[in-house]
Amino acid sequence: MSKQLLTKVGMVVLLFVVVPAVLMAFDRGYFYQIATIAAVFVLLAASLHLVTGVAGLLHLGHAAFYGIGAYVAALLGSELEIGFTLGLPAAGLAAAFVAFLVALPTMRLISIYFAVATLAIGQMLYLIFLNWVSVTKGPNGVLLFSGIDFFGFDIESEIGIYYVVTAIMALSVVVLYRLTNSYYGNALRSLREDDQCAAAMGINVTVLKMQAFVISAFFAGLAGALWAYTTGYISPNDFNFSQSILVLAMVVVGGLGSLPGAVIGALLLILLPEVLRDVGDTRNIFVGLVMFGAILFLPKGLFGEVSALRFARRILGSGWSGSADNREVGWE
Amino acid sequence: MTALLELDGLTRHFGGLTAVDEVTTHVGQGELVGLIGPNGAGKTTLFNLISGFTRPSSGAVRFKGEEITGLPPHQVAHRGMSRTFQNLRVFPNMTVFDNISVGALGALGVGAFQSVIGGRKRSHEISERSWEMLERVGLNEQANDLAANLSYGKRKYLEIARALAMEPDLLILDEPAAGMNHSETAELSQFITELNSEGLTIMLVEHDMSLVMGICERVVVLASGRKIADDTPVEVRQNQAVLDAYLGGDDE
Amino acid sequence: MLDPYYLQQLTIGLSLGMIYALMAIGFTLIFGVLNVVNFAHGEIYTIGAFAGLLMIATFGPPLLAVLLVVMAVGALAGFGLERLAFKPFRRFSDEASMKSRAMREATLMSSLAMSIVARESLELIFGSQFQSVDLSYLINKQIQLGPVTIVNGDLIIFAVALVMFLGLQWLLKYSTIGLSIRAVSNNPLGARYCGINTDRTIILTFVIGSVMGALAGILVGLYYGAIYPSMGFTPGIKAFVAMVMGGLSSIPGAVISAMILGITESMATSVVSSVWADMVAYAFLLITLVFFPQGLFGARRERV
Amino acid sequence: MSNLLEVRNLSLKIGVQEILHDVSVSVPRGGIVAVLGANGVGKTSLMRCISGIYHATGGSILVDGEDITKLKSHEIAERGVLQAPEGRQIFSNMTVLENLVIGGGPLGKQELDHVLSLFPRLEERLKQQAGSMSGGEQQMLCIGRALMRKPKVLLLDEPSLGLAPKLVRFICDLVERIRSEGYSVLLVEQNVKAALRIAGRASVIEGGRIVIEGEADDLARDPRVTDAYLGGHVH
Amino acid sequence: QDAPIVIGYQLPLTGNTAQYGQDFKSAAEIALEKFNASGALPVPVEIIYEDSRSDAKEGVTIARKFVDNDDIVAVLGDFTSTVSMAAAQVYKKAGVVQLSQTASHPDFAKISEWQFRNITTQDQEGAVNAEWMHEKGIEKVAVIAEQTDWGQSVVKGFTTPFKDMGGEVVFEEFFNRGLADFRSIITKIDETNPDAVYTGFFYEDGAQFLKQMEQLGVDIPVYSTSAAYNDKLIELSGEAADGLFLTATFLPTREDAGVQEFVEEWKSLHDGAAPGQFPAQAYDAVNIMLEAVVRAYPDVTRESMREAVAATTDFPGVTGNTSFDENGEPLKELTKATVENGEFVEVK
Ligand SMILES: Nc1ncnc2c1ncn2[C@@H]1O[C@H](COP(=O)(O)OP(=O)(O)OP(=O)(O)O)[C@@H](O)[C@H]1O
Ligand SMILES: Nc1ncnc2c1ncn2[C@@H]1O[C@H](COP(=O)(O)OP(=O)(O)OP(=O)(O)O)[C@@H](O)[C@H]1O
Ligand SMILES: CC(C)C[C@H](N)C(=O)O
């Protein structure tokens, strides 16, 4: 119990004292920017984790819900002058609402059929962002001049924005953590493992899937609003299929089924391209290689539920000499 | 004795095959009923019809006086019926404890909201119930092992414990003793009788005659989808049709 | 009598569908075996196109020779891909891993990683622009068929797709190899108990699927005269959609769905703006899934 | 060289868990050997090692004098060691016929007829999707599939599981018949009584070790066996 | 030796649009080398290139990075409007002048006083094309453009003046960039029987469009914008390109010392291929920036650079003369060109 408390306090200190202090020491907007974007993607990955990591549903259109949030926040801000305080929840709710609508016909689907349905939904939403010019302004995107107004405070400074974004991210991640590390999480996991069997246990599979999907969309919507407010300009390409795949990669690289894994995955895939900037034009090859290495050597992810530790112990325990006979379970 | 479960002319076709053919029977409150029959007689299909996994082609299922024909499995479960599967279905990548908690959850409600704010009482209740079941089937030492790493027999108990965690009124067991040896079967028989004596109504399919004949109060026999006998074990054992179709010669 | 305008649109749709089908066939074969989405199939397609391009640029041999070399390169690429991105994950055969989605998703990601590396490398070497192809190699010579216009490429693609399709159907239904492929796809552990060399079967599947992918790449590349590093992306998505719509492991299903997608797109373009054509195609997919949750020709879910 | 299958001092470790220790079992040509034991003692693990699904961490396995310990599972099958495994592992979305044909490998029609004559239920259902069959029907398919390759050594992991009493008896007869045709059988069985009746020798595993080993008839009278596995009374 | 003056350049060096960014870099290097060799300033000028991958996330991060680098006094780029506009928010706040060679979003230059671009607006190009068609007696036109902010402005920039002249727009549609198959659209256009097609595409989509027009036997004159001006268009589409009309601000064949110097240098670096419109655009942008540096010297600060860039008048670039109006929009002269026998030639 006390160890848990310690972790909690540690996290808070890290996010709200250590990181800003370090950033302050460098006094670099660049680092704030990266930290802020990273926070947005941590939230995004954490929200996808609920659906893909815990409930085991391969979701290939998550970026679209992120996009809905961003569009709602940006359009409310630029067209109706409804600021951040209301725009943020509105963004989350709008994404959740759309998720609810599209979930009605699709939640019956299983495995890869579900995946392809979400791909279609994601692509359709993207096409709407891009082509419904009269509302979304189409390819012109939406410019959002207003800064973050947080309950009357106007937040302009980098550190201020960092604090707001991180605070919302942290709060959301705590909620997602509690959702997944609870009996509710177990119910979701049971869907991942065997949905028919879960149904026999009295679990309403369709409704549960729908809940997970909608909740996840809600947080993706929040992430979208945060993104809109940190950049001030959004356009459809920020929410295309590649972005969905990027978020999926975060969840998987970090370790499917574990929230810290998703967080680490998001940090890795946001920070890595930046860190590798000096490598030059080959940097994305390295991103691919690192991703590959991460999956190869930690096949259940950095923090996988079906734990990496067990895996490590196994390797160490049986002395991974590379010869077939030393591998207890081989496919050779 | 009031009937807890009533089946009325239940029929199911698969293509040209009639897997379950006009089966009418009932299970009374507190009864322990066995369902036997040759392989492919339609026993599992009958269980699937009762628990909502398969829709009947015709006929009706009534549970606690209420018609439940065609309801989806989770709703049937909510009304107080829980089952195990013939081909073992545990959640392999979850711990033994978590497996059982899903059963408790199904009964107590899933509760997204409570898991975030408050809900202490509920989660306490779930863990209490899960531990209780764990202890009952003697898996408490393996509570934190992955279910996939349990041996076959232990998984059987896990499945039963999970079903019990729902605190059902009717428990349906599909071949609970398969894969167990005599002494283990005896242990299981004891366990099932104990459950039954606590007031739980149980219906089970089993090929192990020592179990069925030993503990069931009544035995229903299916052959080729039809009910060919419905009687006490003693009577059924002597029924010529049953002997021909199922037991064949002397039984051990 | 159909309006020649719609007849022409229908023809275009058919030809488009044929192109998607060409890619979907190899994709479905590989998916069918491993039950993972092979994100790198689009890169195999691209590699095939680039191999052909290099051949044309350096030797200028007859088209048939180009295709043969491309097939060889495809086979090699498929082999390499399997060794690198899939094989390492098969060392886990305990039950938890086999049933674990994490493992499946791991290969999904490893193939994604390989596809990133392959695409970025191609970009680095060739640049991301369209490559210039000797125009005489393009298979877009006009052929007039009554009121509709097609090109010789349509006929070539049709013939190749047909051969691939029939060949695979025969392979899967009647040959020992095909049965092994299906067995491994259905139950890899069971296949080992039956004495099937699962490793070899999987490699073989990758090789066959990749040969088809590479062949599709060069043919479509020459059909459009557009060869560039990210050329596999869109057809990859379409092939994926066609495969799922068809019911995952059914090759006829994938082919029919690919045709449906192609026709839907071209017909939609004639009714609404082309920017919405994909919208119609995706909506069609969703509707299909609502009525056929396991795709058009998918196996029903196993009984409990 | 009378032992067709010989398992010598086999041990298996998975991670930190020791599943088998120093297990030795041998099956003579034309003999039936039963392996008995409670749930989770390692019987299936032993069978998996023999079929090359798990790779033993110590000891060796010989078939007809040839060391197969390090061979891959398909190479082992080629040497005539076939298994009807636990969990059946049939190809659920293929037809019954296809399941059998795959099991047959290079062998063909003749074996098919033989197997179908053993299990008429399968013959009725040749075109049915294997996964939609009843539990017992799947068990027949699983055994039938293993027989399709005319195994030299047949490994049966709980063949009676899920079978009706009439069929259990039938399987016992079948196993004896297979033996009389010169095959060897290694049998894991929970139905101890039935197993001891048909087996020549038997071993009892507890906690990954062989604790009792001997002639089946002796074991059937051994109180350690009767108490633990036969509910105390001898037949 | 004084410290060099540093300029940041953000552009896509990897990813789907890398070909453009790589060309920009190449053009910028030519311009910079020439400038540093000319001795116009006692200190060298240096350009730092950062790869934005045409991704807004990376674009803003780079912008921050540039802003943080106190040595950087001005910024060039990005390529797409999307990324340029996202980055613009950062430059606006920090007060760094940003000159994009290609960002064509109607609002880009309006974001703040810090944003400039030297690409012609489509109001200008569209009007010239409309006039041109009108002169030739073309009355019914089908308009098609890629679905980007730029494509939107292409359509608007053309249809408004054309309708004002009494012309009729019989078809107006967009397509997604990178669309491989234009056949359905072409068939649809053909069905409306226009006298000409006005198109907004880059050379790659353009080549596909023209090839497929020919393939389907649709013989309607095609007009386009300077974005299609690239030798690769002809290389990719062969004879199908013949008879394409377009406006341009840059013709590598123009008899102008500046143009020829650039073209020669470019050809020597690119296996004899002539530069297209976009690299020329970048070449000019860099030179405008360098000229501004000279103007501001020795007091080269972010503020003075903004004033110096804004003061650009009649800058004689390879894409014609550039001046900035009060909004930071360029005013340029356009030439008309067509493709004849596989070559771009100026229409007098
Ligand atoms: N989905 C299905 N499609 C086709 N046939 C089916 C399906 N489900 C069951 N059957 C057939 O219906 C018959 C009854 O099957 P069921 O599983 O109910 O038998 P059972 O009595 O449980 O047998 P066992 O004791 O072997 O488990 C079998 O012959 C089976 O092949
Ligand atoms: N892949 C694995 N990873 C971890 N533990 C395993 C693995 N396979 C088997 N075990 C463990 O090895 C022990 C022996 O299992 P095994 O399946 O061989 O038992 P069994 O004797 O066949 O039991 P049953 O009669 O229930 O089938 C069990 O405790 C099981 O948990
Ligand atoms: C002319 C083009 C380079 C403009 C660019 N497409 C943009 O996004 O603004």
Ligand SMILES: [Mg+2]
């Ligand atoms: Mg059954």
Ligand SMILES: [Mg+2]
């Ligand atoms: Mg076992």
